[in-house]
Amino acid sequence: MTTSIERTWTAVCAAGAVPEWSGVAALLDDGVQVAIFRLPGGRWHALSNLDPISGAAVLSRGIVGDAGGVPVVASPVYKERFDLRTGECLDAEGVSVAAYAVRVTGGVVEVEASP
Amino acid sequence: MRKLVVAGHGMVAHRLVEAVRAEDKTGEWEVVVLAEEARPAYDRVALTSYVDTWDPASLALEGADYADDPLVDLRLGDAVASVDRERKVVVTEAGYEQPYDALVLATGSRPFVPPVPGHDLPGCFVYRTIEDLDAIREAAQRPGRGRRSAVVIGGGLLGLEAAKALRDMGLSPHVVEMAPRLMPLQVDEGGGGLLRRLITELDVTVHTGTSTDAIEPDGSRYIAKLGNGTELDVDLVVFSAGIRPRDDLARSSGLEVGARGGILVDDTCRTSDPAVYAIGECAAVDGKVYGIVAPGYAMAEIVAARLTGGEGTFPEPDMSTKLKLMGVDVASFGDAHAATEGALEVAFNDAVAGTYKKLVISDDSKTLLGGVLVGDASEFNTLRAMVGRPLPAGPGAILAPAGGGAAVGVDALPDEAQICSCNAVSKGAITHAITDQGCDSVAKIKGCTRAGTACGSCVPLLGKLLTACGVEQSKALCEHFSQSRAELFQILQATRISTFSEMIDRYGSGTGCAICKPAIASILATLGNGHILAGEQATLQDTNDKFLANLQRNGTYSVVPRIPGGEVTPEKLMVIAQVAMDFGLYTKITGGQRIDLFGATVDQLPLIWRRLVDAGFESGHAYGKSLRTVKSCVGSTWCRYGVQDSVGLAIELELRYRGLRSPHKLKSAVSGCARECAEARSKDFGIIATDKGWNLYVGGNGGATPRHADLLVSEVDTETLIRTIDRFLMFYVRTADRLQRTAPWVEEMEGGLDHLRAVIVDDKLGICEDLDAAMVKHVGDYADEWRGVLEDPEKLAKFSSFVNAPGTPDPTISFRTERDQKVPVLLGIPEVKQ
Numbered sequence: 001m002t003t004s005i006e007r008t009w010t011a012v013c014a015a016g017a018v019p020e021w022s023g024v025a026a027l028l029d030d031g032v033q034v035a036i037f038r039l040p041g042g043r044w045h046a047l048s049n050l051d052p053i054s055g056a057a058v059l060s061r062g063i064v065g066d067a068g069g070v071p072v073v074a075s076p077v078y079k080e081r082f083d084l085r086t087g088e089c090l091d092a093e094g095v096s097v098a099a100y101a102v103r104v105t106g107g108v109v110e111v112e113a114s115p
Numbered sequence: 116m117r118k119l120v121v122a123g124h125g126m127v128a129h130r131l132v133e134a135v136r137a138e139d140k141t142g143e144w145e146v147v148v149l150a151e152e153a154r155p156a157y158d159r160v161a162l163t164s165y166v167d168t169w170d171p172a173s174l175a176l177e178g179a180d181y182a183d184d185p186l187v188d189l190r191l192g193d194a195v196a197s198v199d200r201e202r203k204v205v206v207t208e209a210g211y212e213q214p215y216d217a218l219v220l221a222t223g224s225r226p227f228v229p230p231v232p233g234h235d236l237p238g239c240f241v242y243r244t245i246e247d248l249d250a251i252r253e254a255a256q257r258p259g260r261g262r263r264s265a266v267v268i269g270g271g272l273l274g275l276e277a278a279k280a281l282r283d284m285g286l287s288p289h290v291v292e293m294a295p296r297l298m299p300l301q302v303d304e305g306g307g308g309l310l311r312r313l314i315t316e317l318d319v320t321v322h323t324g325t326s327t328d329a330i331e332p333d334g335s336r337y338i339a340k341l342g343n344g345t346e347l348d349v350d351l352v353v354f355s356a357g358i359r360p361r362d363d364l365a366r367s368s369g370l371e372v373g374a375r376g377g378i379l380v381d382d383t384c385r386t387s388d389p390a391v392y393a394i395g396e397c398a399a400v401d402g403k404v405y406g407i408v409a410p411g412y413a414m415a416e417i418v419a420a421r422l423t424g425g426e427g428t429f430p431e432p433d434m435s436t437k438l439k440l441m442g443v444d445v446a447s448f449g450d451a452h453a454a455t456e457g458a459l460e461v462a463f464n465d466a467v468a469g470t471y472k473k474l475v476i477s478d479d480s481k482t483l484l485g486g487v488l489v490g491d492a493s494e495f496n497t498l499r500a501m502v503g504r505p506l507p508a509g510p511g512a513i514l515a516p517a518g519g520g521a522a523v524g525v526d527a528l529p530d531e532a533q534i535c536s537c538n539a540v541s542k543g544a545i546t547h548a549i550t551d552q553g554c555d556s557v558a559k560i561k562g563c564t565r566a567g568t569a570c571g572s573c574v575p576l577l578g579k580l581l582t583a584c585g586v587e588q589s590k591a592l593c594e595h596f597s598q599s600r601a602e603l604f605q606i607l608q609a610t611r612i613s614t615f616s617e618m619i620d621r622y623g624s625g626t627g628c629a630i631c632k633p634a635i636a637s638i639l640a641t642l643g644n645g646h647i648l649a650g651e652q653a654t655l656q657d658t659n660d661k662f663l664a665n666l667q668r669n670g671t672y673s674v675v676p677r678i679p680g681g682e683v684t685p686e687k688l689m690v691i692a693q694v695a696m697d698f699g700l701y702t703k704i705t706g707g708q709r710i711d712l713f714g715a716t717v718d719q720l721p722l723i724w725r726r727l728v729d730a731g732f733e734s735g736h737a738y739g740k741s742l743r744t745v746k747s748c749v750g751s752t753w754c755r756y757g758v759q760d761s762v763g764l765a766i767e768l769e770l771r772y773r774g775l776r777s778p779h780k781l782k783s784a785v786s787g788c789a790r791e792c793a794e795a796r797s798k799d800f801g802i803i804a805t806d807k808g809w810n811l812y813v814g815g816n817g818g819a820t821p822r823h824a825d826l827l828v829s830e831v832d833t834e835t836l837i838r839t840i841d842r843f844l845m846f847y848v849r850t851a852d853r854l855q856r857t858a859p860w861v862e863e864m865e866g867g868l869d870h871l872r873a874v875i876v877d878d879k880l881g882i883c884e885d886l887d888a889a890m891v892k893h894v895g896d897y898a899d900e901w902r903g904v905l906e907d908p909e910k911l912a913k914f915s916s917f918v919n920a921p922g923t924p925d926p927t928i929s930f931r932t933e934r935d936q937k938v939p940v941l942l943g944i945p946e947v948k949q
Contacts, residue, residue: 013918021626021654024918031926036918039626050927055941056670057927061658065628068594074629076658076666081629 009103009110012036018109023073025049025060026111034100034111035060037073037084045084046100046111051075053092116145119422120205120215122195122364124150126159127395127411128221129179132187134419139186144422146187147213149205151194151222152244155179160408162248163276166283167810167826168803169252170789171245173796195222198368200388217390219418220365220378224358224396224406229268233330238337239352242267242277254351255284259335262287266339266349268327269356270297275440277355278319282441283829289320289347291327291339293356301436301447305462306489309471313443313490360397360404373399382428383421384414392418400429407436433536435502437495442869444492449485449502450475458484463514465490474498474510481505496573497525500532500542525579534580535566535573545577549584556588557581557863574863592853593630596623600778601850604638608849613644615655633657634853637740640776641848643896646903647776648910659738662914663900664720669928669939672720673713674700675737676727677773680747680765680785681708690730698723701936707744707782709735714937716924721914724901733899736774740854742781745769746794750787750804757787759804764833765793768802771837772844774897778851778860781844782816796824799857800840805829809836813843813871814861822858825868828876841890842875842883 012026015038023037033049037060049057054077062073067090072081080091087099101112119135121128132146150156157174165174181187193207204214226241228234240251255263263286267277270292278288290297296307297314311321326342330352339347360377364370371379371387377399384392384400394414396406405411410432417427435448453460457478464471470490476483483501488494498513506513507527528534530543548554548563557577561567567574581588590599596619598606603622612618615635619627636655640647647653647660659665664672676691691710695702698719700712715723737743745768748754750761765785772781784793785802795801801812801824808830815824828839851860864870873879875886904910915921930937 011919017918019651019654021651025916026919027917027923027926033917033925033927054668054670056668057925058658058666058670061661061666063629063632063657064654065595065632066626067628069625071626072628077668079629 008113010113012109012111015104015107015109021064023060023062023064025057028111028113030113032113033057035073036102036109036111037064039064039071039084042104043071044102044104044109045071046102047073047082047084047087048097048100050097051077051080052089052095052097053078053080059097117143117216118214119144119146119217119219120195120213121146121148121219121221122205123221123223123395123397124148124152124156124179124189124191125221125223125395126156126176126408127223127415128219129156129176130412131219131221131394131415131419132181133178134416135422136184136187138419138423138425140423142186144186144217147215148187148189149193149195149207149213150189150191153192154245155189155191157245159243162242162245163280164826165245165248166252166280167829168789168791169249170791172791174245195364198364198391200368200370200391203390215390217392217422220386220391220393220397221395221415222361222364222397224360224404226354227357227359228354229327229356231327231329233332233337234354236330236332236337236352238332238350239330239354242273242280242353242355248280251281251351251353252284255281255286257335257350259350263350264289264348265351265353266291266327266347267353267355268339269354270294270321270323271300271355271357272298272436272438272440274355275314275319277353278314279441281353282318286350287318287320289322289339289349290314291322291325291341291347293324293326295324297321297323298445301445301451302487302489303452303460303473305464305473306445306447306471306487309464309466309469309489310443310445313469314441317441317443319441358396358406360399362397362399365393365397373402373404375399375402375404377402377404384418384429385421392421394418405432405434407434409433433499435495435499437492444488444490446488446492446495447486448495448499449483451485451487453484455484461510461514463511472514474514476506476510480510496534496536496576497528499536500528500534504529504532525576526583534576535564538565540564540566542580545580546584549581549586555581555586558859575865592634593628595619595625595627595631598622600634600638600853603635604641604849607635607638607642613639614651615639616651627655629657630853633660633740636660637776637778641893643892646898646907646910647900648904648913653910653913662717662720663724663734663738663904664715665738667713667939669941670925671714671716671928671939673711673737674715674720674723674727675705675709675711675735676732677735677769678709678744679769679773680745680762682747682762682766687730687732690727690732694723694726697726699930699937701938705737705744708746709737709744711737714930714939716916716928717914718916718922718924721905721911725905728899728902728905734774734901736900739774739776740779741774741776742769742772742783744782745772746782746784746798748785748787748790748792750785754787756790757804758806759787759809761785761787761793761802761804764802764809768837768840771894772840774900775844775848775893777844777848779854779856781857797821798824800824800843802836808832811836811839814858814868816856816858818856820858824858825861827868827872838887839875842886843871845886845889846871846875846882 018038020040026034035047035049037045061076064073071084074081087097089095156179193209195205196208197206265281265286266289267274270290281288297310329340331338362372362378365378373379378393380393380398395411420427437446453475459476462473473487475485528542532542554560554563591597632655703711705711745765747761747765751757782798783800784795784798786793786795787804797815797817803810810829811827812824813827916925929940931940
C-alpha cells in the first residue's frame with residue numbers, strides 16, 4: 001500500500017527576483033517568515049528567517065557561502081553560520097532553525113508551507 | 116585605622132599609593148600625600164615630549180588625583196618642612212601638623228648645578244619639571260637676532276634629552292660634557308664616538324672632555340666659557356649635570372644618610388627609624404642611589420607590601436637602558452663597562468652603517484655579562500635576557516651583521532629569561548601560553564599573559580616565539596584564501612580583476628564566506644569599481660553595507676547623515692528633526708558629532724533618504740569600514756584660545772576622505788589648540804593646531820584597548836599635512852589586515868613609527884607617488900552612495916522586508932516608549948542553548 005502525503009506549496013516570487021549567492025525573505029500566510037537562498041546551478045534553499053541567537057528576523061540578509069564545502073548562511077547579527085540544507089548551526093551546538101523545501105516551477109519560486 | 120603619610124608626589128610616590136590601595140583590602144591605611152608641586156604626579160620620564168604639545172595633560176598619570184578614592188587625601192603645594200619622629204608628626208611648609216603611623220619619604224632628587232660663576236644668572240635653567248620647560252620656552256621665545264642658540268651643561272641621558280627639547284623649540288643646541296664621551300654612564304668609548312657623530316649630524320654641537328668655567332652676561336645674551344678655551348655665545352643655559360638626592364628631611368630629623376648622600380635604607384627600604392621609609396631617588400639602598408624610575412617602582416612595591424602585611428626585599432636592580440635619542444638608538448645592559456674581573460670585550464664598529472655593538476663576556480668567554488649597542492638596538496631584548504647565561508655561539512658570530520653570522524635566536528634563551536620587562540613575563544610563561552593554553556597568535560599571547568601590552572618593544576619576539584614553538588602564524592584571510600589581505604590587495608590591484616567570482620576562481624577555493632566576501636568587496640571599492648551595490652558586489656556586502664545603514668539588535672537599522680566637522684545649519688537640523696518625527700525614529704547624538712536616527716525598517720530606508728538627500732545630506736558611512744567623522748572643536752573662528760581654523764580643516768578632511776573603504780573604521784579629529792578639546796589623540800589620525808602649523812598624530816583609538824596617537828610630523832602647513840595623511844591612509848588601506856585598526860597596524864609594523872615615517876615622509880620605498888595618485892583617484896571618483904541607490908530602480912527594489920509582500924512591515928518588530936522615545940521590544944527569542 002502506498003500513502004501519499006499532500007504537500008502544499010506557496011508561490012513566493014519570480015526566480016529572477018533572487019540573484020545568485022543571495023537571499024530574500026517571504027511572509028507566509030500564518031505569519032511565518034522564510035528566508036530563501038539561491039546558489040548557482042539552480043540550487044535553492046529555504047530556512048526560517050528568524051535568527052535564534054539574536055531573536056531578529058534577519059537570516060535572509062546574511063552572507064551566503066560555504067564552510068568546508070557545506071553551504072551556509074552567516075547571520076548578519078553575530079555571524080553564526082547555519083547549514084542551508086538542514087538549518088543546523090555550525091557555531092553553536094544544539095541550535096538549529098527550521099529548513100523548508102523549496103522549488104522553482106515555471107519560473108516561480110515556491111516554498112513548502114510547513115517544514 | 117592607621118595613617119600613612121607620604122612626603123612627595125612624583126612617579127614613585129604615585130606608584131606607592133596605587134600599590135598600597137591595591138593591597139590594602141581591608142582599608143587599614145588612610146593615606147595622606149603631601150606634595151610640593153601644585154600638580155599631581157606626572158610622567159617625568161616623558162618630560163621631553165611636553166615640547167610637542169605644551170599641554171601638561173599629555174604627561175598626566177592615570178588616576179594620580181585619586182579623585183574617587185576616599186582613603187587617599189592628596190594635598191598639593193604644601194611640602195613637608197620637618198619631621199618630629201618623637202611625636203610621629205610631620206609639619207608642612209604652611210605650618211600644618213600631620214600625625215603618622217608610618218611615614219614614607221619620596222622627595223626625589225634635585226638637579227645638580229655645578230657652582231661655576233654665573234650659574235644663577237636669569238638665563239640659566241635646570242631640566243626637571245614642567246615649570247622648568249615653560250621657563251625655558253619663555254626665554255627661548257624672547258625676541259632676538261638670528262637663530263637662537265643654547266648650551267646644555269652635561270652630556271648624559273638627560274642632557275641629550277634637553278638638547279632635543281631645545282632643538283624642537285627651534286634653537287641650535289650645544290652640549291658640553293666633562294667626560295671624554297657622551298652618556299658616559301651608559302656607553303663605552305667606542306659607542307660614545309659613534310653617538311657623538313650621529314648626534315652631531317642632527318644639528319647639535321658636541322664639546323666633550325671639557326669643563327664649563329664660567330657663564331657671563333653679554334647684553335641680553337650669555338657667554339659660556341669652557342675649560343678648553345672655547346667661548347659659546349648663547350641665548351640661554353640649561354644645567355643637566357646629574358642629580359642629588361633630596362635628603363634634607365632625613366638630615367634635619369636625625370635619620371642616617373648615605374656616605375654620598377641619600378636617605379640610608381636597608382633592603383626593605385626602611386630607614387634607621389622603623390616607622391619611616393624612603394623610596395625613589397631620595398633613598399640610598401645600602402648606600403647606593405638609583406636615578407632611574409624602575410628601581411624606584413620596585414622600592415614602592417616593597418614598601419606597599421610591607422605596610423600591608425606582605426614581604427619583599429629590594430633586588431639588585433637591572434640598570435639596563437634602551438632609549439632613542441633624536442632617533443638614535445642607545446642601549447646598554449648588564450656589566451656594560453666590563454667591571455667584572457677578567458671580563459673580555461668584543462666590539463663590532465660599523466662606521467658605514469652607523470652601528471656599534473659591544474659584548475662583555477666572562478674570562479672563560481662562555482658567559483654573557485653585558486654590552487653596549489648604539490645606532491641599532493633591535494637585539495637589546497634578546498641580549499639583555501641572556502645576561503649571566505652561556506653564549507649560544509661565539510661572540511663574533513653574534514655581533515656580525517644580520518645575514519653574515521648566526522644572530523642570536525630566541526631559541527637560545529632560557530625559560531626564565533624575561534621577554535616582556537614591562538609586565539615581567541618570562542619566556543617560559545609565554546611558551547606555556549602557546550603550547551598549553553592554545554595561544555596561536557600574538558594577539559592571544561597578549562590577552563593571556565599581558566606580554567607586549569605596555570611598550571610593545573617585545574612584540575617581534577612574541578612572533579619569533581610562536582614560530583619557535585612550531586606555530587605557523589597563518590596569514591590566510593580565511594579558509595577560502597591562503598593569502599593575507601595585503602596580498603589580496605596587491606593581486607586585485609595588479610590584475611585589475613573586478614569581481615569576487617573571478618578572484619576566487621583564480622586565487623582561492625570553495626565559494627567564499629562572510630570573511631572573504633566583505634574583505635574583497637572592500638578592496639574592490641577602494642580600487643574604484645563603481646557603486647558597492649552594483650551587480651555581484653551587492654551579494655558580498657555585510658548587511659550594513661548592503662542596506663547602507665547600521666543593523667540594530669531587533670533587525671531594524673539606524674541612519675546617520677554626514678555632518679562634516681560637526682557643523683550644521685539650523686535649517687538642516689530641522690530637516691533631520693522632521694524626518695525623525697515623520698518616521699517615528701529614536702534620536703541620539705553620536706560621539707562623532709552627528710545625529711543617529713534609530714528604528715528604521717528596510718522599507719523605510721529609501722523613503723527617509725529621499726528626504727535627506729533632497730535637503731542636501733549625503734551618506735555618513737556610519738555603516739562602513741571607512742571614514743566615519745572628523746570631529747572638531749570650534750577653533751580660532753570663535754574660541755578665545757584657538758590658534759587655527761579647526762572646523763574648516765575638519766570639513767576639508769572629512770570631505771576628502773569620505774567613502775574611502777578601509778580595513779576597519781577610521782576616525783579623526785582636529786583640535787584648534789593644544790587644549791585638545793576635539794580629543795584628536797584618541798583617533799586614527801588626529802590633528803592639533805600650533806601657532807606655526809599642524810601637528811599630526813596617528814594610530815590612536817578608544818575602544819577596548821585605548822591608545823593615544825603618536826606624533827608623526829609637527830608644525831607642518833596644511834598642504835604638507837594633507838599629503839602626509841593621504842599617504843598614511845593609502846598605505847594603511849593597502850597593507851593592514853582585515854579588521855585591523857591603525858593602532859595595532861603601526862604597533863605591529865616592523866620598525867614601527869620610524870618605519871612609517873620613512874615610508875610616507877621620506878619615501879624610502881619609492882611608493883609615495885603611487886599613494887598620492889591613488890588618493891587623487893579616490894577623491895575624484897567619490898559619489899554619494901545613497902544618491903546612487905535612489906537613482907537606480909534595481910537597487911531600490913532590494914529595500915523590501917518581504918519579497919512577496921512589499922511594504923508589509925516585519926511583524927516581529929515592535930517598540931515601547933522610554934524617556935519619551937520609542938525603543939525596541941525584543942520578541943520571539945526562543946530558548947537557546949549555547
